Amino acid sequence: MPTRSYDVLIIGSGFAGAATAFHLSRSPSFSGSICIVEQEKTPGAHASGRNAALLLQSVEDPGIRKLAVASRAAYGDLRERIGFQEVGSLLLGRAEQLEAVREPNLLAGELLSPEQAVEKVPLLRGHRFDGALLTPSDGVIDNWALLSFYLEEARARGVELITDCEVVSLETGSTFRVETSRGTFETHRLVNAGGAWVSRIAGWAGSDSQMHRPLKRHLFVLDGVHGMAEDQPFVWNLDQELYFRPESGGLLFSMCDEEAVSHFEENVSDGASEALAEKILKTLPTFSEAKIRRVWACLRTHASDHRFTIGWDPNVEGLFWVAGLGGHGMGCSWEVGRLAAASFLGEESSPFSCR
Numbered sequence: 001m002p003t004r005s006y007d008v009l010i011i012g013s014g015f016a017g018a019a020t021a022f023h024l025s026r027s028p029s030f031s032g033s034i035c036i037v038e039q040e041k042t043p044g045a046h047a048s049g050r051n052a053a054l055l056l057q058s059v060e061d062p063g064i065r066k067l068a069v070a071s072r073a074a075y076g077d078l079r080e081r082i083g084f085q086e087v088g089s090l091l092l093g094r095a096e097q098l099e100a101v102r103e104p105n106l107l108a109g110e111l112l113s114p115e116q117a118v119e120k121v122p123l124l125r126g127h128r129f130d131g132a133l134l135t136p137s138d139g140v141i142d143n144w145a146l147l148s149f150y151l152e153e154a155r156a157r158g159v160e161l162i163t164d165c166e167v168v169s170l171e172t173g174s175t176f177r178v179e180t181s182r183g184t185f186e187t188h189r190l191v192n193a194g195g196a197w198v199s200r201i202a203g204w205a206g207s208d209s210q211m212h213r214p215l216k217r218h219l220f221v222l223d224g225v226h227g228m229a230e231d232q233p234f235v236w237n238l239d240q241e242l243y244f245r246p247e248s249g250g251l252l253f254s255m256c257d258e259e260a261v262s263h264f265e266e267n268v269s270d271g272a273s274e275a276l277a278e279k280i281l282k283t284l285p286t287f288s289e290a291k292i293r294r295v296w297a298c299l300r301t302h303a304s305d306h307r308f309t310i311g312w313d314p315n316v317e318g319l320f321w322v323a324g325l326g327g328h329g330m331g332c333s334w335e336v337g338r339l340a341a342a343s344f345l346g347e348e349s350s351p352f353s354c355r
């Protein structure tokens with residue numbers, strides 16, 4: 001098979017790779033060929049297609065918060081296409097925790113007493129928390145619809161997407177020579193958007209293979225918990241580390257677990273259901289009849305300082321990172337892709353550059 005050459009080769013078709021391709025291909029200052037290679041048969045087979053689908057703007061890192069707020073503004077114009085439901089969020093916690101995520105100049109929110117919060121979500125009756133922050137402009141997005149939007153728009157502007165194409169090794173030199181399960185590719189500019197696999201890709205390219213780490217998290221769909229309507233805000237308890245929202249007649253629930261993995265394993269861990277039962281017993285009396293309908297696990301990837309990594313590699317010429325999106329990669333994807341494209345083109349300096 002002859003070697004294929006592209007001006008830009010993106011590894012990974014999750015939100016990082018898809019949103020970067022979308023913005024780069026629509027930029028008037030970019031001309032050239034772009035190809036995305038994806039090891040799976042379909043895009044979004046990992047974190048991007050299997051996450052909790054929450055758009056949460058009140059996050060602790062002020063830089064990430066800005067990206068979330070700017071992304072939210074863009075989603076407002078795409079409601080139908082991306083299945084955005086503006087149900088709001090209710091963050092629960094101690095006063096200092098709520099203050100740490102609140103930025104009234106940037107984002108409208110309302111501090112509530114526990115009684116006022118229970119009025120909004122009666123299912124919280126009997127659950128102990130000090131206070132709440134209601135953010136009406138948060139919501140839930142259809143992951144598949146948003147990912148398909150980026151990819152379809154990018155493809156319509158000539159971006160090629162090759163699935164079932166695993167990068168297995170890289171050679172650096174005057175160009176990158178990229179060996180895949182579907183032959184050899186050549187490019188001067190390589191984008192590492194490999195999600196949980198970014199460190200492995202970085203290692204092949206001779207860059208820092210220690211900066212990012214994948215952590216496993218479980219999601220459950222519960223039956224037998226009644227009383228939360230589809231239009232009520234999703235609930236996230238910062239203090240007790242759990243969140244939930246309505247999902248196809250039941251509740252989607254996370255106990256915010258983080259488990260180190262050694263081989264990118266996304267299986268359900270032994271003891272996950274018992275840990276869930278224990279958490280529910282301790283914290284949520286109205287969930288006592290809960291039954292697990294479905295459980296799955298996937299990987300969130302963080303840099304050691306928990307900041308995103310968006311920018312050129314300081315040591316490997318031509319290598320660009322869009323990585324470490326942790327638990328906010330879907331909600332922030334619009335701005336992540338916009339910033340990645342602008343920084344790639346030298347139009348903006350990234351506050352999340354490689355450390």
Ligand SMILES: Cc1cc2nc3c(=O)[nH]c(=O)nc-3n(C[C@H](O)[C@H](O)[C@H](O)COP(=O)(O)OP(=O)(O)OC[C@H]3O[C@@H](n4cnc5c(N)ncnc54)[C@H](O)[C@@H]3O)c2cc1C
Binds near residue numbers: 011049056300329
């Ligand atoms: C349980 C859970 C809940 C979450 N909930 C939310 C939420 O509610 N809201 C939110 O905003 N975010 C949430 N997230 C985070 C969000 O899912 C991620 O930040 C985002 O999906 C990361 O996107 P990505 O493109 O970096 O990674 P991925 O989606 O993993 O995409 C990377 C892609 O690269 C491909 N790839 C890797 N190596 C190779 C290779 N060698 N060759 C070819 N292809 C390769 C992979 O197959 C994969 O498809 C959650 C994450 C988890 C795990």
